[in-house]
Structure formats: structure tokens, C-alpha cells
Amino acid sequence: xxxxxxxxxxxxxxxxxxxxxxxxPLVLGLAIALPLGYxxxxxxxxxxxxxxxxxxxxxxxxxxxxILLPLLLGTQILDPINVLVAxxxxxxxxxxxxxxxxxxxxxxxxxxxxxxxxxxxxxxxxRVELPLAVPVIAAGLRVAAVSNVSIVSVAAIIGVSQxxxxxxxxxxxxxxxxxxxxxxxxVLLALALDLLILAAGRALTPWLRNRRAS
Amino acid sequence: MIEFDSVTKEYPDxxxxxxxxxxxxxxxxxxxxxxxxxxxKTTSLxxxxxxxxxxxxxITIDGEDSGSVDPxxxxxxxxxxxxxxxxxxxxxxxxxxxxxxxxLGWDGGKAKARAMELMERVGLxxxxxxxxxxxxxxxxxxxxxxxxxxxxxxxVMLMDEPFSAVDPVVREGLQDEFLRLQSEMGKTIVFVxxxxxxxxxxxxxxxxxxxxxRLAQIASPAVLLAEPASDMxxxxxxxxxxxxxxxxxxxxxRADDEPTVPLGASVEDARAAAGGARxxxxxxEEGRPAGxxxxxxxxxxxxxxxxxxxGTVARADGSLRQALDAALSSPxxxxxxxxxxxxxxxxxxxxxxxxxxxxERVHRTEGGAS
Ligand SMILES: Nc1ncnc2c1ncn2[C@@H]1O[C@H](COP(=O)(O)OP(=O)(O)O)[C@@H](O)[C@H]1O
Ligand SMILES: [Mg+2]
Numbered sequence: 189x190x191x192x193x194x195x196x197x198x199x200x201x202x203x204x205x206x207x208x209x210x211x212x213p214l215v216l217g218l219a220i221a222l223p224l225g226y227x228x229x230x231x232x233x234x235x236x237x238x239x240x241x242x243x244x245x246x247x248x249x250x251x252x253x254x255i256l257l258p259l260l261l262g263t264q265i266l267d268p269i270n271v272l273v274a275x276x277x278x279x280x281x282x283x284x285x286x287x288x289x290x291x292x293x294x295x296x297x298x299x300x301x302x303x304x305x306x307x308x309x310x311x312x313x314x315r316v317e318l319p320l321a322v323p324v325i326a327a328g329l330r331v332a333a334v335s336n337v338s339i340v341s342v343a344a345i346i347g348v349s350q351x352x353x354x355x356x357x358x359x360x361x362x363x364x365x366x367x368x369x370x371x372x373x374x375v376l377l378a379l380a381l382d383l384l385i386l387a388a389g390r391a392l393t394p395w396l397r398n399r400r401a402s
Numbered sequence: 403m404i405e406f407d408s409v410t411k412e413y414p415d416x417x418x419x420x421x422x423x424x425x426x427x428x429x430x431x432x433x434x435x436x437x438x439x440x441x442x443k444t445t446s447l448x449x450x451x452x453x454x455x456x457x458x459x460x461i462t463i464d465g466e467d468s469g470s471v472d473p474x475x476x477x478x479x480x481x482x483x484x485x486x487x488x489x490x491x492x493x494x495x496x497x498x499x500x501x502x503x504x505x506l507g508w509d510g511g512k513a514k515a516r517a518m519e520l521m522e523r524v525g526l527x528x529x530x531x532x533x534x535x536x537x538x539x540x541x542x543x544x545x546x547x548x549x550x551x552x553x554x555x556x557x558v559m560l561m562d563e564p565f566s567a568v569d570p571v572v573r574e575g576l577q578d579e580f581l582r583l584q585s586e587m588g589k590t591i592v593f594v595x596x597x598x599x600x601x602x603x604x605x606x607x608x609x610x611x612x613x614x615x616r617l618a619q620i621a622s623p624a625v626l627l628a629e630p631a632s633d634m635x636x637x638x639x640x641x642x643x644x645x646x647x648x649x650x651x652x653x654x655x656r657a658d659d660e661p662t663v664p665l666g667a668s669v670e671d672a673r674a675a676a677g678g679a680r681x682x683x684x685x686x687e688e689g690r691p692a693g694x695x696x697x698x699x700x701x702x703x704x705x706x707x708x709x710x711x712x713g714t715v716a717r718a719d720g721s722l723r724q725a726l727d728a729a730l731s732s733p734x735x736x737x738x739x740x741x742x743x744x745x746x747x748x749x750x751x752x753x754x755x756x757x758x759x760x761x762e763r764v765h766r767t768e769g770g771a772s
Contacts (some may be wrong), residue, residue: 209595297488298489306476
């Protein structure tokens, strides 16, 4: 506790980096997964390869990506960009399937009546299909958020500072306090992101509340 | 008018859903497409608004080839109602109804006022306006579906088994209201059903389709029931078609005066009024038939609680089917006839209705009119 209080500033900076490195990829990943998921849904033959391909990405060890990315991107090994890109890739890996499945969960008769009312394809997607896919997509985002918070900490090994740096630091000095603080901060951060997405999902789906109130 | 001209639809797998179909759905009328499951009704309907493109042939709406109109624009001018309503779960009732006006770029206030007006017209409590579809019953959702289809006042409506998924009592109510609405609006409607009773009740014209989307017969309900063109049609319209055809037979039957007592009449009054007859008709406060009592078994004044309500009531200006049913269902054997406002006119025994039916038949066949 005393260690925590005396290192409040450092922990704050680490936390800010951690939020940045896990939340920004969440947004970027979602932005890329949406069109990919849509394609996987629209062209059925694309579904298996896309899902398999993005699924495989997730199985690449994070440390390997962190080290390989600078070679691919021509960036410095310490550049946080590497982590951002890597986390975005993981987010895409998790979300493409989620988006495709969320769109697939929209009832046929709703699609049918939207078309019959005169919606064009894109506005139907935007105004009808996506809003109805929100519950499924939000659930996927929550998984991705928690996963990102956890994977980002590995980047400490390659020297990109965030909460994970507390683990390497504590480990190097055989000192427990920073490790405990790091774990607690990571858990709280994951929880906070999770709740945030949950709340946003709720706010976007008012029709799922008070069913059959009449 | 909607006109199919040699329209064929063959799906990529080789299924011929609609085969060389030519028919007309006249302006302002309800044309019903009826036939067994899989006979191509839905396919035919969806080709009208180009949700499905015909393999060959053309469909014109008021003379314009629908294939030459931008599909989205075409559809905004055609109301469409489906079986489970297909409401947008994420939009409130009023927002659902506003869908097409919004797509057409109406001002929000005007679209909302129109939606509220339509809710009232289809018999929905305005309190539902801000609810979501999952808070409504199936029958209520179907009303919303109809209101949504009517929102931009399209001249043409396509309805695909809109009332089949609700229970029979609700269905009957929806059908009656649909007919009332249509009598006010006079839309050109193509209505799909697999239920011949619904077809007979709603259709101005009925097109019977056979498997493979071939037109077996198109005729008015009365002609269809009286003169089915083939065994397939005869089979499809069913065994009691002779009786059901009576629904389209009007005719005069003479009504007898029927002794009555008002609700609340004493046992003595009832026995005096009946004059020895077993059953006595009781009228409510407005002079409308309320039900029958047996004066001999009465122990207390005639109250609504122990009336026999088994008998149906027929309008004197209605069909002979109603009159016959009233007589057959009446405990006294005397069918109750009423005026359009529900007031008692008199009663008629079944035998006399049958005589009227026979007279009507002779008149029709010897008069040469069909
Ligand atoms: N997309 C499709 N691909 C192949 N066959 C179809 C398709 N849609 C319908 N069919 C077939 O076409 C026939 C007519 O279908 P449909 O118009 O839905 O009939 P109905 O509405 O009268 O029950 C059926 O045999 C059905 O199986
Ligand atoms: Mg069908």
C-alpha cells in the first residue's frame, strides 16, 4: 500500500498507456471487423475462410507478433504502434465472427419487410440490421476488451510500458508490491471496460427492456 | 390494375414456382390468390414488387411495366403485409408505422400525425404508440403491420397470409376490420392465403392456383363455389361448398311475428306471452334479441344469466346462409331476423328458408342469369 501511494504517478501513467493500448484497438478492430463480418454474412462462401483465417490470427502468440511486427511494418521495436496494431489484429480475430453471427441473428421476416418497405441495401444494413445485431456484437466486444487488457501486459517484455511493466519490474527486483498493484489495476480496468460496453449496449437496445409490460 | 402477362418463375434449382401465369387484379378490388402450400402464391406476390424477378413475362401496374421502375422506389409505393407482421423490434410502434413516410422524406411531424391517425383507424390504442413490438400481442402486431403498410397511402397493397398466425377469434376480428377499412379506402389489393374460407370471405375475385403456379380458375366467390372449373378446384373449395355458396345468395324470406318479453319480465308475464309455446324470445333494453327462455322452467324473472344464447342472429337483408344458420341454431327452431341496427324483425323456420333457397335457385337457372 505504501509502495502504491508513493508510486501513484507511475501507476497512473502506466494505467493511461494501458487504456490507450487496449481501448483504441478495440475501436479500430470493430471498425474493420464490421465490413469483414458483413461480407462473411452476405457471401456465404466467404464465411468459412474468413472465420478460419481471422480465428487463426488469434492463435499466434502475442510475443511473436510483438517481435515480428516491426519487421513487417518497418517500425522500431519499442514503438507502441506495434502493440496497437497487434491488439487491433486480435480484436478483428474475435469480432469478425461476432459481427457475422450478429447479422445472421436478425429475423428473416424483419429483413423481408425492410426490403418490401423500400430500404436499399446499405440503409437497411445501417438502420435495421446493425441496430438489431448490437446485443451480439456488444457481447463479443466485452470478450475482446477483457482479452486485450490481458494481452497488452505482455508487451512489457519488449519494453512498451503499461501496467504490465509493474510485473516485469516486480519480478526483476523480486518485489511483490508492484506485481499485486499491477494485477489489481488490470482486473479493475478490464472490469471497467466491460461495464462500459455493457452500459453502452443497454443504452443502444432500449427495446430489450420491459418486455411484455402490457 | 395489376396485370400478369405470361409470367413464369423458375428458381435456379429448376423448381418452376409459377408457370405462365396471366391474370388481372382490378383497381379497387381484393383479388385473392389461393391454393395449396407450395403452389407459388408467395412467389407470384413478390414478383409484383420485384422482391423476386420473373424468369419471363411481364407484370404491369396501372399500365407501367414494374420491371422498368427502380425497385426501392416501386416498393415505397406498394404496401406489404406478411404473416408475422415483420415489425422492426428496435422501433416503437409509431416509428414502425412511420417507416415508409420517413423513407419518402416526409417531415417528421407530418409522418407522426399520420401514424397516430392510422393507429386509430386500425383499432389500436394510442397508448401503444411508444411501446415496442415485443410488448404487443400477435393480433395487435398484425394491426401495426397493416397500419405500417398503409402509412404512405399506397394505391396497391400486397398481403401474404397476414392473418394466418393468429388464433381464429382474433383472425375473424381482423378480417372484419380489414373489410371495413377496404370499404373506406378502395385499394387495389392482392391477398394470398391457403385458406379457402378466408378467400371466400375477403375476395372480390379469387384466383385458385394449382401446384407449379398454374391458374386453375379465377372467378367471383359465388361462381367459384357454384361452378368449380375442375376437379382440383372442386376438391380445394371443399365438401360443404353448396352450403357456403349460400353466403352469396340473398333472398326474401317472410318473417313471422314473434312474441317477446323484455329482460326482467316476471314469470307470470313470460308464461302469458309464450301462450303455451316452449321457448320465448327475450329482448334487451334496446329491443335487440338477447336470448331464449323456457317459461315453464322459470323460477325467477328473466335475467341475462339464464338465457339460452345458442341461436345465431341473421340480418333480414343478409344472406340465406345466415338465415338458415339462425334457424338451425335456434333452440326453438325459429331463426331470429333483425334489421341492420339489430332490432328484432321476426323469426323464420328452417323449412321456409330452404323454400326460399330453392325458389332462388329456380329463379337463377330459369332466368338464365348466373
Ligand atoms: N428460393 C427458392 N429456391 C428454390 N425453390 C423455391 C424458392 N422459393 C420457393 N421455392 C419453391 O417454389 C414453390 C413455390 O413456393 P411459394 O411461392 O413460397 O409457394 P406458396 O407461397 O404458395 O406456399 C415451392 O415448391 C417452393 O419450394
Ligand atoms: Mg407462401
